[in-house]
Amino acid sequence: MPSTITEKILARAAGSSRVAPGDNIWVNVDILLTHDVCGPGTIGIFKREFGKTAKVWDPDRVVIIPDHYIFTADEKAHRNVDILRDFVKEQGMRYFYEPDTLNYKGVCHVALPEEGHVRPGEVIFGTDSHTCTHGALGAFATGIGNTDAAFILGTGRLLIKVPPTLRFNLNGAKPEYVTAKDMILRIIGDIGVDGATYCAMEFCGEAVTALNIDERMTLCNMAVEAGAKNGIIEPDEKTIDYVRARTKLAFEPVYGDRDAQPARAWDYDVSTFEPCVAEPHLPSNFALARERRHIKLDRAYIGSCTGGKLSDFIMAARLLKGRKVSIPTFLVPATTEVAEKLITETVDGKVLVEIFAEAGCLDIAPPSCAACLGGPVDTFGRTQDKEVVISTTNRNFVGRMGSKDAPIYLASPLTVAASAITGRITDPREFM
């Protein structure tokens, strides 16, 4: 019986020859990821249930990446990082990307693959819903809460149900003005915010294999916004090259059987796609950017695990080069590595940071989740009043970026950059 890539990864992790959708199985965990917002609660439960002096199942398989509330005066936020530091020391963990040190990285879902912790065929759980990002490198990756994470800390295993696979065949040549963000917003618009609940979203087709790793991550990152358990892309040469460049650890990719049938499939011709937005207040509220040209904006935001990677900034820079923004434009590179590349990478011979500075963008912020989820009141980019925002982030629920009265339009870096120039929602083709 042919199996999908998700089923095969889970079967291997469960020590089974085969698993089927609906099976409840115990899987061995390869990586557990946590950060400053959920780590302390997870540690609290771990100590309460396994004992104050208990040791985690494998300290080398726990990766702690503080990223949510870092550049803030909030005392509890600092206290939470202290809790993480104490635990890391006590457990002898080596993967702790500590703020205020040279080891600090930033947004966990960009740092995790950068630091070589994402390998095809492996099982990754994270105390963050956007853990599904890592399916982009052919892993099974999904978000869980503190209690499940504490259970993993103690046992190295978790009881999960095998998800059915929904397959999205994305074919055709992607136009240069269309991005992975437009592709995923179109899909979520079609199936709804609960259209993939409990399922694996598998992204295939020539338009997917043509994407670079950053763009594949953007695609899988938003699978959770359709309710999915995980997003996944079959590994190929690009995947292997990316991973080999970042880790010396051994790994064995898993591939789906060619004739494995998904529960349901959708076929798209990406050459017909257009730049789009998700209107307030759901990621499924699809609209074409060119049909929203009248919407006035107060702020543009480029950042987060969804839209703060190097490729996202390169896209924005292509549009902003030689032009000026007319609304406050907030830039937050996801990680220190992305921030460093903003100083060295060029578009048409001009360095990215110069392009942004000359365009009149605000000074680039240090890497973190920043205003994607609002955060403490002093967070960079946090909305405070009725600001209408267009953003490369992942959610636009009421109050998501801070203020309940600040509506959010989600869009690609190209669309956000174009809109920053005009001050209204703008299709990037106006500048391409």
Next chain:
Amino acid sequence: MIEKTDRIRGKVYVLGDNVDTDLIIPAEYLNLVPTIPEEYRKLGAHALSGLPDSYPPFVLPGAFQSEYRIIIAGRNFGCGSSREHAPIALGAAGVQAVVTESYARIFFRNTMATGEFYPFESVENLTGLFKTGDEAEIDISRAAISNLTSERTFALRPLGAVAEVIEAGGLFGYARKTGMIAGGVKRENNAHVK
């Protein structure tokens, strides 16, 4: 957290579809650590504070618990983040049951893991059949909810195995109670680490 019971009775608070985790507990309160008792209490004070101001307050200013015991909602309840603070805030505020048409995956899993309240699914969408402030009673063994104000009764999907986990206080309580704590053996070899 709640005690094992046959019936849940109390005032109802009605919401719509897609009640997301930013509504249930806004991100600014995620610096609170749920395993610290004082901060667990504070999470209750902020439960559903993300709702627009047009909604009646779920928890009155200055209080730590809500007067509403039962939440009735539509589809995809708890969508968004994996923050366990979300079901915890509702439980800390005194919610004993949520009755919704469907749940988002992580939120449902977190509710079961923490045992904070009973996560029921209704057979039909009940949001038009209850008003905020109505008095209701849930009969758990019959899998039914009665609107005592309108005197109508509606079917719920049976909780099945989830009920025992909630009654035991969540995942760890259940594991201890049934003698299965720690579901497995430490990994024998760390072959991946060369």
